[in-house]
Amino acid sequence: MATTSPPGVGLAKGLAVTIKHLFRYPSTQMYPKQRPDLPPRTRGVIALMDENCTVCMLCARECPDWCIYIDSHKETVPPAKEGGRARTRNVLDRFAIDFSLCMYCGICVEVCPFDALWWSPEFEYAEFQIDDLLHEKERLREWMDTVPPPPMLEEGAVPPAEAADAIAKKEKELEAEAAKQAEVTAPPAEAAAAPAEAKPRTADVKVEGAGEIDQETYDRLIAEGKSERIARSKAKSAWVRKQKEKLAAEQEAATAEERGGDEAAAAKPKAAEVHVEAGEIDQETYDQLIAEGKSERMARAKAKAAYVRKQRAKLAADAEAGAEDGGSEAGGGAPEASTPAEPADADEPKPKPADVHVEGAGEIDQETYDQLIAEGKSERIARSKAKAAWVRKQKQKLIDEGGDA
Amino acid sequence: MMDLVFSTAITFVGQATSITTFDSYALSVVVKIAFALGLFFVVPLIGGYLEHKVMGRMQARRGPVEAGPFGTLQLVADGIKFIQKEDVIPRAADKWVFAAAPGVALVPGMLIFLVLPIGPGVFALDLELGLFYALAISSVSVLGIMMGGWASANKFALLGGLRAGGQLIAYELPLILAAIAVAVQAGTLSLVGIVEAQATFTLPGTTINVWYLFPQFLGFAIFFLAAMAELSRPPFDMPIADSELVFGYMTEYTGIKFAMYLLTEYGGMIVMSALMVVLYLGGWQLLPGVPLPGCEGTGGLFDCDPMGTLLGVVITIGKIMALVFLMVWARVAYPRLREDQLQRFAWLALIPLALLNLALVGVAKVVF
């Protein structure tokens, strides 16, 4: 334990540390003026998409605090087709969450099979009366406007099932297309072999207007004698699926164009990666929404989203332009204002695929080890650093080999 | 008998001319009291604001920002809040002692401002015995603290009060011994006289004017540490020790009485800093040997025009704040010592060193 130092040195060091901070920028966030930058997964408030609710009561039953209140009644739906059977369905009368009881565990959102419940990072709904923390259906519906799109997953993650299906389907289509082309031209097109990860994920493509249904599917299902509700819900999802595919195909086409053997295209920033300083709003959208009689809060939230969307598009365009000029890291080019001075990892090794797996974690880099020991570092530190150095070298080797091949 | 009283009174008559002295005696008294009170209520606020801000920035915070421009009125806002709070007196407390204690602690702090010179002619009184008076009065505060600790009927408060008593007795001694050395060197107990003596003090054999900080750095260090301990400032805040004794002798106090104790602490910080400025840092002199513009008297520090007077006041307050900054810095950087460690430090280190310092100064005074 090398903590003994001549008397007074410790005292002087204490003074040095504190005086150093006197001249640094304070880390205070001026909360009401400066909005916290909350990640999209933040569990702030639960939002309800009541169209999706089928009154299955799973959330209310699974809630550990029993703070969800649901009332419903049954309605008879006339047969959709002449000669069909009349069906009953549940109609949601009341859906309320008592946030004074809620413990924000997220089980209700997790269990909801129809995606009717969502987490929103909004948190400013404190009340003077505890009764007012009981949010009814309408209030919960309003929170829906503040639900952010889910973040993309880390490299190496298995894409969500819906996205995976779409990707597989798309790949099949592309293969078929390639096969068709192969008939025309001799060598198979490279497009089919394109890495799957570069493809736009279907889940990332947000489809607007969940109310529409795919009429074709609907008619077919009704004809098959399915209930009106099931048919509608399936048709709805079919519509969404189609839309997503369409959008994904468009994006795919766009990326495929850019992928003309150019490295820069791979570095093109995806919209979600571009960080946009929150807080500003899109005045145009705001005015328009206010004019439409929306509440100030909602208008602000929507306008904020609109602003972020626009900025992202702009930044992405800028960064793309930068990437063509040979900029190595497109995301870093985005102006991230007011970031406190932290040691930026600018000189990070450029190719950094975390999925290059290096076997044999026991080896160490002898050179680094000897050097660190010589520098007087402890055996433990030297070993751990040398190990890391070894892994780094191995990775670099693998990457280099891959590049050569 | 009357002669004696009269002659004693004569010695208390001001030596140097003060801007608060007028031909009318009654007017002079009113102005002097108003002046001392004004100092007492304004300068600690500046010190308090400095503490808030510096402490905040050193701790990666911002300090107060909301009340007034840059949070300058935070302490005023705090004061208003304290006044509004309910004044709770514990049922088992000794009510009269409990109520009187904050006043007993506060008033001595106020009285010292009567003799503090903060600029050329800017003081209420220049007592012949100024230094003696200041040190004597300042040690009365501990009575208020012990009264509060005892009267609260709370074991934490009692422990805090007793710790304060022990600590203040232990640190009074090095404080006085260090101050005596200055008086010996200056040859006067008058605070204005000490400033004057420093303005004319030159290194033996040369014409280089220096402050007493230079020959008596040891004394300054002793005085500084002892002053911090006497004020119960961290790292010597065992009588308060919020994580051990909850809040020591202040545990049961609320509202305005609590604010009075706090004001005692801040006022004490200013008093001790001002004494150090006068004793060791040359008063309102900008740099050793540099006369103030517009001044004619000894060392270019007296008989000033309004501009020079104002400059002198600014310089003194600047020096006081620099010392307050040092106290705040120590508070931010260090944990608290233990009571017995503190006592050992006083009796085994500070007091012998202070005696040594006094002896050295005495010898030097005779030799040169």
Next chain:
Amino acid sequence: MSDLSTRERIHPGTAPGEDIHLEILGEGDFATAEMKLSIGPAHPATHGVFRIVLEMDGERILGARPVIGYMHRGFEKLAEHRDYRQIKALVNRHDWLSGFSNEMGVALAVERMMELEVPERAQWIRMLLAEWNRILNHLMFTGSFALELGAITPMFYAFREREDIQHLLESATGGRLHFTYNQVGGLKIDLPKGFLRESARLSQVTRTRLRDYKDLVLGNDIFQARTKGVGPLPPEVALSFGVSGPTLQATGVPEDPRVTEPYLRYGDIDVPVPVGENGDSFDRFYCLLHRVEASLDIIDQIHDHIPPGPVNTKLPKMVKAPEGATYVRTENPLGQLGYWLESDGGRTPWRLKMRTPSFSNVQAIPYLLDGVLVPDAIAVLGSVFFVVGDIDR
């Protein structure tokens, strides 16, 4: 003397039914009595509702008796009426500074009973977040221990670091203290994009900032004067009380389930275990601070290991642990956390017994407080790291 007993009557400072015995020492005017001082239940040094009744002669402590249970919430009984998903949201609240490790313990227990194979990626990510959680916890105690010794600043620095780390964990889990990110068979969802990069960056930043704590607290002469030789705990006494975690490692015993009984993938990496020499307050803090460094080392290693793949397994609609029992031992930030899970095959456990580190650690407090001064008692209380919710459950 009548004065003191009057006060004793008005401010009893003792629990109902407890007999007050004051021993009179000395004679005549110099007679003194032992004083009973009740530290807590609401006292700044006990960070929570924990109470210690001290018998004192002046400032010297003659005897100490911890009084616990002010925060008893009946976790073990509650757990018998919750299914495994709900338990996960429950257990990250008993030691609120180690939410992730707690819920991971329960998940491991259920997985072991169901003989589930957890995907490798999930195991590595669990380790990564558990280590970040450990750092969060230790930073909290770094700040609070220094605060109890009168140094106010480290608390603010610690909270600055904690804020960054909590933001990182929030981006993955959605929570800042109560993560509820584990689920039986893996994790709820994979990490968000950019998490590993940010994690690597924060690991660097935290490592550089650790130097500030070493300079400001560990190396400070006053701090050393306050803690060295204060409350020494011999290893055999520590083991007999069941003390674990940094408090045990400070006595020189390198006991750590991550090394001695590796779970998850801790066997595949190098887990440094800092140990002390004397088991005094200084060594306890030394171990705490160096455990942060050790966790950063582990995090750096984990970054090189995370494989691609799924993070959860397909579960039956209703998770039911088969009939039987198991005991899972993990190294929580504060020490060894054990869950004894006994199931009768239903959807809720038949019994869930918790062996919480704080509960065992505070058992050593009366031993440590014997004969020390009040300020040292605070130094001991602050360095035997505990969370009140974890004592009382």
